[in-house]
Each structure stands twice: as structure tokens, then as C-alpha cells.
Amino acid sequence: xxxxxxxxxxxxxxxxxxxxxxxxxxxxxxxxxxxxxxxxxxxxxxxxxxxxxxxxxxxxxxxxxxxxxxxxxxxxxxxxxxxxxxxxxxxxxxxxxxxxxxxxxxxxxxxxxxxxxxxxxxxxxxxxxxxxxxxxxxxxxxxxxxxxxxxxxxxxxxxxxxxxxxxxxxxxxxxxxxxxxxxxxxxxxxxxxxxxxxxxxxxxxxxxxxxxxxxxxxxxxxxxxxxxxxxxxxxxxxxxxxxxxxxxxxx
Numbered sequence: 001x002x003x004x005x006x007x008x009x010x011x012x013x014x015x016x017x018x019x020x021x022x023x024x025x026x027x028x029x030x031x032x033x034x035x036x037x038x039x040x041x042x043x044x045x046x047x048x049x050x051x052x053x054x055x056x057x058x059x060x061x062x063x064x065x066x067x068x069x070x071x072x073x074x075x076x077x078x079x080x081x082x083x084x085x086x087x088x089x090x091x092x093x094x095x096x097x098x099x100x101x102x103x104x105x106x107x108x109x110x111x112x113x114x115x116x117x118x119x120x121x122x123x124x125x126x127x128x129x130x131x132x133x134x135x136x137x138x139x140x141x142x143x144x145x146x147x148x149x150x151x152x153x154x155x156x157x158x159x160x161x162x163x164x165x166x167x168x169x170x171x172x173x174x175x176x177x178x179x180x181x182x183x184x185x186x187x188x189x190x191x192x193x194x195x196x197x198x199x200x201x202x203x204x205x206x207x208x209x210x211x212x213x214x215x216x217x218x219x220x221x222x223x224x225x226x227x228x229x230x231x232x233x234x235x236x237x238x239x240x241x242x243x244x245x246x247x248x249x250x251x
Contacts, residue, residue, distance in 0.1 A: 004077040005030040011069065013133035014103075015087040016061045022131055024057040026069040026081045034071050041066040041083075061088045089129060103131030104174035111166060115185045116158050122186070124153040126179045128170035135171055140164045158186045211235075211244040 009027035038052035042065045069081040109127035138148035141164040167181040
């Protein structure tokens, strides 16, 4: 038995700058005349939108909200459309997007370069405006990452093999826009004891200053020099008085 009411066109999510005007559409078919009523939800508070009883809902985007439409027939049957999000970007500079913008994706947040230790979480983030809201696809070294299809890329325990150049493509029915490419470096770390020992050797104080002095006085094709030895000794004393930790090497 066919449903009493069938939604034939669901509203579509959108991602827009503050103040942007758009229209949410809902279409349905039923055995009798149909009535429409739109609802919105912001921060878990859902309310009926007064006077929003048409198939199309004009929206002037001021804050991120969810929307749904209830459709009734004359026999008290009712169905709801999908919930859709109108995401509002408050920080977009004036003039972006241009007045001629038709809803094609526009990147508003690019990922940033990162250096991580092995085992730490890797999180990359991007965002794009678009009507309808763009879908996302991440790439590493030009290769599509099958399960990374959200604004945020999340890898719980990063491995050395996760290093590379990352970028994301935001696309909708009007086109696509790519983020900047960023380099992610994930390196091995020393065991805690060795790491601490190295820190004490190289960084004796939080504000430690280190000087490396090299004095060469033996040359294959030149008479031996005495000055480098005395120079290193005198410079060591001077630098130590200035608060440096001095490492002196001869020949």
C-alpha cells in the first residue's frame, strides 16, 4: 500500500555568509490536498515558524539553524521532511562571496601545516560555503582517502606513513574548490629516558644558551698554528661569563 504522503523533493542544507538570502524547498504528493508547516531548531530548542506554511521557505541567514517541514493531509496523516542545516559563517569578510555568487563552493578555512610525534592524534580542518552545502573529500599525496569525507580529517594514532601533503576538495552541483595543500610531518620519538637525558645535555636551563667553538691548528699543507688554541680558551671564558654553555673542540 503506498504511503498516504510521499516527500518528492527534500530541502537541501546550505553553508552561507551571514545575511545571505536563500530558499528552502519541500515538495510532496498525497491523496488529498496537503498543508505545509516549517520548523527550526537552534541550540536544541525547536519551534514552529509563524506563517511558514508554503512549500518554499525564504531564509535570511543570521545564525546556524536546523530546519524541517511537516506535511499534513486532510485525513490527519503527517510526515516530516529531512532535517537540514543552514550553516552561517559570521567571520567571512565583506565582499566574499561576490554579489554574483551562485552557490558554488568557496573555501573559508584552510588546513594548517603540522609536525607531530608518532602516536599523537592528527586533526586537519577545512570549511567551505556553498548552496547546496558542499561535500568534502580529502587527499594525501594526490591519493583519495576513502574514509575522509568530512570537514575534519581525524587520525587517532598518527604513523610515519601518514606524513605527506594533504588537501581537501569541496564540491556541490555548481562546481568544486580546493583548499591549500599543507605538509604534515610525523616523526619517531626517543624513549622518555633518552629524551630527558638529551634535554638535560642540550638544554641545561629553560633559557640556556649554547656555544660551539672549533679550533683547528693542524693543517696538512700549512705550518701548525697556535692562535686557534688560545682563541678558543679565551672565547670560552668570555662566553661562559655571558651565560653560555660552551662546547670546545680542537682539530
